[in-house]
Amino acid sequence: MRNVGELPESADVVVVGGGVIGLAVARELARGGAEVLLVERGEAGAESSWAAAGMLAPQVEADAADEFFRLAAASRDAYPDFARELEEESGVSVELDQTGTLYLAFDEADEAECARRFRWQTRAGLPVERLTAHEVRALEPRVSARVRSALRFPLDGQVENRLLVAALVKACARRGVRVVTRTEVGAIKVEAGRATGVETARGTTRASSVVVACGAWSSRLRLDVSSAHGGGGDDKTQTRPRIEPVRGQMLCFAPAASSPQSPFVRHVVYSPRGYLVPRRDGRLLAGTTTEHAGFDKSLTDAGRARVLTHAREIAPDVDALVLSDAWAGLRPRGTDAWPVLGALSDVPNLFYATGHYRNGILLAPLTGALVAAMILQRGATSPLLEAFTPERFRRASSCAV
Ligand code: GLY
Numbered sequence: 001m002r003n004v005g006e007l008p009e010s011a012d013v014v015v016v017g018g019g020v021i022g023l024a025v026a027r028e029l030a031r032g033g034a035e036v037l038l039v040e041r042g043e044a045g046a047e048s049s050w051a052a053a054g055m056l057a058p059q060v061e062a063d064a065a066d067e068f069f070r071l072a073a074a075s076r077d078a079y080p081d082f083a084r085e086l087e088e089e090s091g092v093s094v095e096l097d098q099t100g101t102l103y104l105a106f107d108e109a110d111e112a113e114c115a116r117r118f119r120w121q122t123r124a125g126l127p128v129e130r131l132t133a134h135e136v137r138a139l140e141p142r143v144s145a146r147v148r149s150a151l152r153f154p155l156d157g158q159v160e161n162r163l164l165v166a167a168l169v170k171a172c173a174r175r176g177v178r179v180v181t182r183t184e185v186g187a188i189k190v191e192a193g194r195a196t197g198v199e200t201a202r203g204t205t206r207a208s209s210v211v212v213a214c215g216a217w218s219s220r221l222r223l224d225v226s227s228a229h230g231g232g233g234d235d236k237t238q239t240r241p242r243i244e245p246v247r248g249q250m251l252c253f254a255p256a257a258s259s260p261q262s263p264f265v266r267h268v269v270y271s272p273r274g275y276l277v278p279r280r281d282g283r284l285l286a287g288t289t290t291e292h293a294g295f296d297k298s299l300t301d302a303g304r305a306r307v308l309t310h311a312r313e314i315a316p317d318v319d320a321l322v323l324s325d326a327w328a329g330l331r332p333r334g335t336d337a338w339p340v341l342g343a344l345s346d347v348p349n350l351f352y353a354t355g356h357y358r359n360g361i362l363l364a365p366l367t368g369a370l371v372a373a374m375i376l377q378r379g380a381t382s383p384l385l386e387a388f389t390p391e392r393f394r395r396a397s398s399c400a401v
Contacts, residue, residue, distance in 0.1 A: 023045065
């Protein structure tokens with residue numbers, strides 16, 4: 001991606017935020033012929049996109065066959081083409097893995113949860129397999145002997161999210177997206193009901209459309225609304241989408257010294273409390289915590305202990321591995337935990353592509369394609385996006401009063 005020293009005076013679209021979502025939207029916009037400027041407060045893809053584990057697991061993450069599930073499943077199904085195109089454009093393989101995921105049960109409550117999942121997913125016509133303890137351990141010998149049963153979701157999988165960032169950055173560069181890193185956007189300027197550009201510490205850029213794609217930082221952006229009487233502010237802040245950071249701590253184990261080539265597990269393996277993700281290079285990731293700690297990305301002793309306990313429950317042999325790394329990231333969570341995708345009715349050229357919470361990597365292909373299409377087609381929206389409109393917060397707030 002081209003790194004520019006100065007902000008251009010104008011662009012067709014300014015994308016605020018350079019994580020996988022901002023990059024995916026920028027790439028699609030540039031593919032559609034738009035002149036795109038992406039502005040990132042730090043380095044591209046260095047926050048939650050980097051901290052994620054890369055699971056593509058709608059059949060684990062969704063709780064019902066609802067609009068969120070439909071979006072997530074469609075995005076998972078878009079991954080093979082997305083990964084192939086990105087590899088062609090960037091030369092970077094994103095290590096798409098479609099081995100499937102396992103969801104383990106260790107007690108009665110877990111078994112009830114598996115039964116509930118099996119019911120709604122089979123009713124929805126989804127492929128899901130019920131495994132006995134014996135079958136689980138035949139597939140994954142390192143899973144604990146305490147396992148009672150499991151579900152296998154054969155269409156779920158994973159991608160190497162840090163390679164995904166690298167591929168998107170290169171693909172954006174190839175498509176002519178301009179990027180300014182280490183530059184914080186303080187405000188989006190709005191005049192006469194239209195977004196007119198962004199204000200940064202390094203200057204102002206005019207734009208025909210603006211996209212808010214800065215994840216956990218989205219609610220820090222101000223709308224600088226000029227009224228006929230002058231002055232700047234936004235009198236509707238109560239009804240704008242609110243995005244808050246939710247910390248997740250992760251552990252990473254080095255490949256086993258005795259057998260560095262053979263994966264610790266082949267599937268992504270979940271329990272209702274934690275997960276293990278095997279990387280192609282032999283590393284094993286273990287996650288995670290769900291903490292409301294503001295913008296604090298510190299690791300804590302309690303967090304590490306919790307992740308390790310849940311990893312051991314899945315596979316006690318993790319104790320034989322060497323911990324090689326640990327990190328924390330900030331998931332962007334909207335008030336109702338669903339993504340925020342689409343335009344504001346009172347500022348129809350200001351688009352949101354944020355609030356992806358636990359599923360930013362999974363939702364990147366479809367968010368990129370659908371939000372870019374909405375912008376390029378001047379507001380025409382896909383039925384898949386209707387439930388995620390930023391307008392839902394306005395409706396909820398008017399019902400509450
Ligand atoms: N998608 C998994 C997580 O947020 O931990």
